[in-house]
Amino acid sequence: MSWYCMTRRLGSCEGSRRACNSQFFSGHIYYAGMLFASRSFCCLGVRTYQLRTDLLSRSIRLAASATMAFRPKNTRRIEGLDSNVWVEFTKVAADPSIVNLGQGLPDISPPAYVKEELAKAAAVDRLNQYTRGFGHPSLVKALSQVYERVCGRKIDPLTDILVTVGAYGSLFSTIQALIEEGDEVIIIEPFYDCYEPMVRMAGAKPVFIPLRYKNDGNSASSADWVLDPAELANKFNSKTKAIILNTPHNPLGKVFTREELQVIADLCIKHDTLCISDEVYEWLVYKGNKHIKIATLPGMWERTITIGSAGKTYSVTGWKLGWSIGPQNLIKHLQVVHQNTLYTCPTPLQEALAQAFWIDYKRMDDPDCYFYSLSRELESKRDRMAQLLQEAGLKPVIPDGGYFMIVDVSTLNVGLSGKDDKQPYDYKFVKWMITSKKLSAIPLSAFCGPETKRQFEKYIRFCFIKKDSTLDAAEVILKNWNKQTA
Amino acid sequence: MSRPVQARRLEGIDKNIWVEFVKLAATYSTVNLGQGFPDFPPPGFLKEAFLRALSEENHMLHQYTRAFGHPPLVKILAQFFGKLLGRELDPMTNVMVTVGAYQALFCCFQAFIGEGDEVIIIEPFFDCYEPMVKMAGGTTVFVPLRPKAPKDGKLMSSADWQLDPAELASKFSERTKAIVLNSPNNPLGKVFSRGELELIAELCVKHDVLCFSDEVYEWLVYDGKEHIRIATLQGMWDRTVVIGSAGKTFSATGWKVGWTMGPNRLLQHLRTVHQNSAYHCATLAQEAVAQGFQRELMLYGKPDSYFVQLPEELQKKRDWLVQSLDAVGMKPIIPEGTYFLVADISKFRSSVPDVPDSDEPYDSRFAKWMVKNKGLAAIPLSAFYSEAHKNNYNHFIRFCFAKEEATLKAANDILQKWKQEKTSP
Numbered sequence: 001m002s003w004y005c006m007t008r009r010l011g012s013c014e015g016s017r018r019a020c021n022s023q024f025f026s027g028h029i030y031y032a033g034m035l036f037a038s039r040s041f042c043c044l045g046v047r048t049y050q051l052r053t054d055l056l057s058r059s060i061r062l063a064a065s066a067t068m069a070f071r072p073k074n075t076r077r078i079e080g081l082d083s084n085v086w087v088e089f090t091k092v093a094a095d096p097s098i099v100n101l102g103q104g105l106p107d108i109s110p111p112a113y114v115k116e117e118l119a120k121a122a123a124v125d126r127l128n129q130y131t132r133g134f135g136h137p138s139l140v141k142a143l144s145q146v147y148e149r150v151c152g153r154k155i156d157p158l159t160d161i162l163v164t165v166g167a168y169g170s171l172f173s174t175i176q177a178l179i180e181e182g183d184e185v186i187i188i189e190p191f192y193d194c195y196e197p198m199v200r201m202a203g204a205k206p207v208f209i210p211l212r213y214k215n216d217g218n219s220a221s222s223a224d225w226v227l228d229p230a231e232l233a234n235k236f237n238s239k240t241k242a243i244i245l246n247t248p249h250n251p252l253g254k255v256f257t258r259e260e261l262q263v264i265a266d267l268c269i270k271h272d273t274l275c276i277s278d279e280v281y282e283w284l285v286y287k288g289n290k291h292i293k294i295a296t297l298p299g300m301w302e303r304t305i306t307i308g309s310a311g312k313t314y315s316v317t318g319w320k321l322g323w324s325i326g327p328q329n330l331i332k333h334l335q336v337v338h339q340n341t342l343y344t345c346p347t348p349l350q351e352a353l354a355q356a357f358w359i360d361y362k363r364m365d366d367p368d369c370y371f372y373s374l375s376r377e378l379e380s381k382r383d384r385m386a387q388l389l390q391e392a393g394l395k396p397v398i399p400d401g402g403y404f405m406i407v408d409v410s411t412l413n414v415g416l417s418g419k420d421d422k423q424p425y426d427y428k429f430v431k432w433m434i435t436s437k438k439l440s441a442i443p444l445s446a447f448c449g450p451e452t453k454r455q456f457e458k459y460i461r462f463c464f465i466k467k468d469s470t471l472d473a474a475e476v477i478l479k480n481w482n483k484q485t486a
Numbered sequence: 487m488s489r490p491v492q493a494r495r496l497e498g499i500d501k502n503i504w505v506e507f508v509k510l511a512a513t514y515s516t517v518n519l520g521q522g523f524p525d526f527p528p529p530g531f532l533k534e535a536f537l538r539a540l541s542e543e544n545h546m547l548h549q550y551t552r553a554f555g556h557p558p559l560v561k562i563l564a565q566f567f568g569k570l571l572g573r574e575l576d577p578m579t580n581v582m583v584t585v586g587a588y589q590a591l592f593c594c595f596q597a598f599i600g601e602g603d604e605v606i607i608i609e610p611f612f613d614c615y616e617p618m619v620k621m622a623g624g625t626t627v628f629v630p631l632r633p634k635a636p637k638d639g640k641l642m643s644s645a646d647w648q649l650d651p652a653e654l655a656s657k658f659s660e661r662t663k664a665i666v667l668n669s670p671n672n673p674l675g676k677v678f679s680r681g682e683l684e685l686i687a688e689l690c691v692k693h694d695v696l697c698f699s700d701e702v703y704e705w706l707v708y709d710g711k712e713h714i715r716i717a718t719l720q721g722m723w724d725r726t727v728v729i730g731s732a733g734k735t736f737s738a739t740g741w742k743v744g745w746t747m748g749p750n751r752l753l754q755h756l757r758t759v760h761q762n763s764a765y766h767c768a769t770l771a772q773e774a775v776a777q778g779f780q781r782e783l784m785l786y787g788k789p790d791s792y793f794v795q796l797p798e799e800l801q802k803k804r805d806w807l808v809q810s811l812d813a814v815g816m817k818p819i820i821p822e823g824t825y826f827l828v829a830d831i832s833k834f835r836s837s838v839p840d841v842p843d844s845d846e847p848y849d850s851r852f853a854k855w856m857v858k859n860k861g862l863a864a865i866p867l868s869a870f871y872s873e874a875h876k877n878n879y880n881h882f883i884r885f886c887f888a889k890e891e892a893t894l895k896a897a898n899d900i901l902q903k904w905k906q907e908k909t910s911p
Contacts, residue, residue, distance in 0.1 A: 073696065074755040075600040075622070082758040086553070109545045118540050118770075125527040129740045133505065165585050165764045172763045180493035197762045202493070274491070311550075318549040318769035333492040336500045340617045342589040343504075346768055347740030348536075 081197040085446035089430075099473045102430075102440040104250070104404060106315040106465040108377075111370055113359055114314050118352035127348050134335050135163030135323070136350035142357035143308075143323055149364060151296050159328040162335050163345050167280045167309035167322035170334075172198055173341070174276050174305045174324060177333035179204045183241035188227065190447035190456055192250050192278065208449035209235050211252065220408075222254040222399045229263050236267050242274035243267075245294060248281040251406050251447055251461040253399015255289045258297075265297045274330075275300065280309035280322070281402040283371040286379045289400040295326070302327050305334070310353050315374065315465070319349045378403055378464070384471060385464040392478040396462075403465040406444055410458035424457040433460075439477045499617035503869040510854060516861035517896045522672070522826060524888040528738040529792050535777035539770045547769050554757055555583030555745070556772035562779040563730075563745055571728070571747070572718055579750040582757055583767050587702045587731040587744035590756075592618055593763075594664075594698045594727050594746070597755035599624035603663035608649065610870035610879070612672045612700065628872050629657045631676065633819075641812065642819045644676040651685055658689050664696040665689075667716060670703040673828055673870050673884040675821020677707050683716045691721040696752070702731035702744075703824040705793045708801040711822050717748070724749050727756070732775040737796070737888070741771040800825055800887070803894060807887045810898040814905040825888035828867055832881045836908065847880040856883075862900045 090103050100107075121127050134140070140157035148155050155161065164170040171194060179185060181203035187195050189210040199206045209232055211225040245264060247256040256264075268275050277294050285291045295304040305326040311317035324334050356370075363369040382398070385405055389396040395408040409429050416428045426443035434440050444459035464471070504521065511520045518525075527533065539547050554560070560583060564575035575581060584590040591614060599605060599622040607615050609630045619626045631647035667686060669678040678686075690697050699716050707713045717726040727748040733739035746756055778792075785791040804820075807827060811818045817830035831852060838855045840848065849866035857863045867882035887894065 073598055073752065074758075075596070075598060077600065078597060078755060078758045078762070081762055082754065084761050090552075103550070105549045107546065107549075110548050115540055115545075115548070119537055122533060122536050122540070126525075127740060128528050128533075128738045129523040129525075130521065131740060132508070165768075166766065168765045169763070177492055177496065180495065194762065194765070201762050316548045318547060318551060318766070320764075320766055320768045330491065333496060336492075336496050339502045339505065340499055340614065340621050341592045342585045342742070342764065343614070344742065345585075346742045346771060349768060349770075 077201050077203065081201055085193055085442070089440065089442055097438055098434060099439045099470060099477060101462040101464065101466065101470075101474060102442045104463045104465070105317045106403075107470055108315060108465060108467050110315045111356075114316060114352065114356045117355040118348060121348040121351035121355070124348075124351075127351050129347065130344055131347040131350060133339055133344045134158070135161055135345070136347060136354065139163060139350040139354040139357070142354045142361065143325070146357055146361050146364075147325055149361075151293060153296075153301065155325060156328065160325060160331055162324045162331055162338055163350060164322045164324060164338065165342060165345055166311060166320040167278065167307045168194060169320075169338075169342075170305075170307040170322045170324040171195070171276070171278065173334040173337045174307070175199060175202050176337045176341075178274060178305075178330065179241055182239065184237070184239040185241060186232075186235050186243040187449070188243075188245070188249075189449055189452045190251055190444055191244070191449075192246055193447055195244050196449065204241065205239075206449065207235050207240070208451065210448075210452045210455060211249075211254065220395055220397045222249070222252045222397055222401075223257075225252055225254055225397070227260065227263070232263065233267060236271045236273065238271070240271055240273050242276050244276045244278065246278040247294075248279075248285060248291065248399075248401030250281065250402055251404045251442070251444060252397065253402040253404055253406075255285055255291060255400040256294075258292050261292055261294045261297060265294060265300050268303060269299045273303070275304040277304055277306045279306055280312040282308065283313060284375050284378055284403060285401040286375065286382065286399075291401065302329075305330060310349075314353070314356060314370065319353070321345060321349055321353055381464045381466070381471065385462060385474075388471075388475050388478045389462075392481045397459075403463060405462045405464060406459045407441075407462060408458055409460055424453055426457045426460050430460055437477050437481065439474060495621050495623065497620075499620050502617075503613055503865070507853070507857075507863070507865055507869075510857050511863040514857045514861060515863035517893060517900060518863040519885040519887065519889065519893075519897055520857075520863035520865050522886045522888070523733075523739040524737045524825075525893055526737065526888070526890050528736050529778075531781055531792075532736050532738060532774055532778045535774035536770060538777075539773040547773055549769065550766050551769040551772065553761055553766050554578070555581060555767070556769055556776065559583060559743075559772045559776040559779075560745075562776050562783065563747070566779050566783050567728075567730075567747055571715060571723070573723065575747065576750070579753060580747055582746045582753055582760060583772060584744045584746060584760065585764050585767050586733060586742040587700065587729045588614060588742075589760075589764060590727075590729045590744045590746045591615070591698065591700065593756040593759040594729075595619055595622040595624070596759045596763075597752075598696055599663055602661060604659060604661040606657050606662060606665040606695075607872075608665075608667070608671075609872065609875060610671075610673055610867060611666070612668055613869055615666050616872060624663070625661070626872065627657050627659075627662070628875065629654050630875065630878070631671075631674065641808070641817065644671070644674045644819055644821045644823075645679075647674055647676055647819070649682065649685070654685065655689060658693045658695065660693075662693055662695050664698055666698045666700065668700040669716075670701075670707060670713065670821075670823030672703065672824055673826050673865070673867060674819065675824045675826055675828070677711050677713060677822040678716075680714050683714055683719060687716060687719040687722050690725060695725070697722065697726040698729065699726050700729045702729065702734040704730065705735060706797050706800055706825055707823040708797060708804060709822065713823070724751070727752055732771070732778075736775065736778050736792070738771075741775070743767065743771050743775050803887045803889065803891075806891075806894055807885060807897070810894070810901060811885075814901045816901070819882075826884050826886055828882045828884050830882055834904075834908070835881070837904070847876045849880045849883055852881075853883050860900050860904055862897060 140161045144155040144157040175198045179202040183204040184207050185199045186207050215224040282291050295301050295306050310321040360369050386396045397406045424445040430443045441460040441462050444456040445453040511518045560577035560581040564577035568575040595618040601623040603624045604627045605619045606627045634646045636642040704713045732743035808818045811829050815833040819828045821827045838852045847868035853866040864883040864885050868876040
């Protein structure tokens with residue numbers, strides 16, 4: 001695999017080197033002898049870990065001995081983890097002429113009361129100083145109330161909850177607390193891209209299992225993508241420390257059913273495995289679907305960390321607040337990580353979030369509750385997005401939840417061979433679409449392990465938590481698509 | 487589960503002094519001079535900037551910004567500190583924003599320290615350095631600041647606590663990967679002199695060692711002293727990560743905005759850690775801090791500058807607390823910088839009897855007794871020492887004086903009353 005992959009990437013990077021303004025590139029240029037290694041991961045953000053790790057560490061040692069000014073500095077734990085798909089594709093967002101349906105951030109406004117609560121909180125002197133490290137008291141109290149209701153069990157705000165810097169921070173704290181060298185962690189593909197590097201940074205081995213399309217031909221719903229139970233069972237062994245579950249799922253939008261969760265739960269119990277359940281899109285579930293928390297299945301509470309996000313709940317991704325909920329005997333270890341990494345999260349944001357939660361907690365029986373109203377708003381955007389894509393001749397996979405939609409672009413037969421032949425098709429397609437159609441998305445192979453990229457390289461991911469004018473602009477592009485491609 | 491569920495990297499780092507003492511202060515204290523945060527508000531211009539940012543019609547400041555630092559913030563930091571460091575800083579490659587200086591430190595240890603690496607830590611030290619080295623699998627090597635007796639009749643100054651050059655040199659070995667420098671120093675308030683920094687710098691260059699320079703109290707220097715940035719010394723820029731904090735700079739510790747600055751060859755690895763741990767920092771506070779720095783850039787050196795006014799204010803408070811403590815017989819060590827001061831409580835030992843064979847250092851028991859019985863919260867100096875050295879200086883406690891006048895007066899009342907109780911039959 002290795003040398004073939006390297007040359008593929010080398011070729012593909014030549015053309016885009018100019019555009020690749022990555023800071024990683026300039027850093028690695030320092031290790032002069034191995035230019036091609038540096039280009040490979042600056043441009044693509046696609047991981048070929050084994051090769052990259054070997055090559056890079058060798059290159060660092062070689063170059064270092066050559067220069068002699070400084071010895072190798074960075075630790076093994078971050079070898080090969082420097083590249084990132086977002087570095088390249090979020091740069092695109094800066095160009096205002098591009099209709100950006102790529103990175104998952106809303107361009108709709110957060111609800112007014114959320115902003116008001118923040119203004120109120122920031123006006124209180126004491127709330128501009130440190131708060132309780134593991135979570136601001138009023139916030140953990142509010143979270144415990146909301147989730148007690150959802151889970152149907154008592155949740156202690158001080159011992160069963162940790163507030164983190166985004167759900168990202170919760171994933172990191174969980175993995176650092178509970179995963180180490182010698183462990184295996186099962187990751188379902190496609191996956192939110194940070195799972196893999198975080199598992200590797202903890203010294204553990206990711207074990208991938210893909211969602212497979214089970215239907216033939218027509219109906220394209222996220223529900224058609226399923227795990228093969230026998231294949232999944234095969235992935236579990238005595239080294240399996242945890243499985244990472246993401247439901248509703250990014251990028252597919254799949255909402256795992258009770259039966260599907262039971263299959264996973266049975267295996268976790270049988271093999272005494274932990275479950276890291278990323279449920280950031282928990283409220284964004286569309287008609288006919290129900291979000292089920294795997295932690296509520298029998299035997300699962302004691303082995304599950306459930307992760308949530310203020311950014312996704314209240315459309316405030318820039319607040320970077322998330323939380324981990326679970327049994328004390330697991331959460332206490334996450335708290336230890338937290339107190340040794342960043343100690344405490346920003347106070348005024350936590351207070352404002354607490355107040356927002358109280359407002360919605362009180363109306364959890366009311367359809368106006370933001371948890372439900374946002375979901376309704378997004379469902380119509382989802383439907384609109386799907387229609388636009390279908391009219392343009394594309395095959396979208398209708399998500400049952402979340403705010404992403406993946407689309408099979410192979411049906412367009414856009415011939416891209418000859419252009420950067422070594423790149424996966426979806427990367428080439430997105431780049432072509434950005435330059436020629438002024439519309440951005442994210443290539444799906446960014447969310448796959450090395451074995452599965454081929455399976456997913458005809459898909460790209462659109463984000464539809466966008467205001468009407470953005471979707472209008474996308475509509476114009478999609479309606480005119482066929483006219484230009486013909 | 488038969489084996490422990492938690493990872494081995496957590497071994498020995500689960501205890502944390504703040505968890506315990508913050509709880510005690512919350513429960514018992516009427517006057518809290520313990521944990522280091524101001525009880526006065528951030529400056530008006532900063533709060534206004536925050537309000538403006540959150541209510542902007544273009545509400546995109548509530549969404550993700552650039553992961554390695556909000557562009558307006560890294561740009562102004564590069565500009566501002568470029569001047570102070572005497573070199574042109576690229577905001578994209580020489581600056582990275584973190585969730586407080588705490589996370590900046592974390593990124594440094596994770597990026598550069600692994601098994602087999604030694605890290606030199608100067609005692610007393612901000613307590614997180616030690617567990618962070620451990621969590622990264624490194625080995626801590628401690629070197630103490632040693633107090634020299636003050637001139638007769640005078641109070642000790644933080645300047646009287648010094649490194650022994652030969653002792654320091656002996657701590658450097660082939661395995662030394664980094665030294666952590668904290669100047670101005672928490673808890674003592676020491677502001678390292680140029681000579682002291684040159685000593686450290688020479689050793690770093692000689693042994694090819696990195697320097698993590700925790701300069702969060704850079705603006706809080708008194709008596710006309712100068713905060714010297716070690717990164718400006720010969721041979722140091724290329725091996726130093728400079729760490730700063732908006733919390734300390736702008737009296738807004740709850741905003742958790744910090745930054746790292748340094749050469750790209752080092753920052754690139756901090757970026758890797760950051761993008762795999764926290765990734766983005768909250769946008770709004772970064773926007774407000776950027777505006778704060780814009781203002782300070784324009785007012786730099788002028789009387790209206792917050793960086794001039796804050797140390798002036800705090801120096802007065804320092805002097806007030808020094809007087810207050812001296813008057814009752816607690817011997818303060820006058821800090822050259824930071825908003826902490828350490829005082830010798832030997833004269834108050836009678837209030838808290840010794841417990842022979844106690845595991846807990848005396849000053850820790852003293853501080854706990856004091857908060858429970860006198861309502862005055864402070865932190866024992868032993869909290870800032872390694873396990874092996876906790877009893878070396880166990881009759882000192884640390885006070886934070888970044889407090890309103892009323893708070894300091896209330897502290898004084900408690901101390902006065904306590905003294906009277908001791909002396910009356």
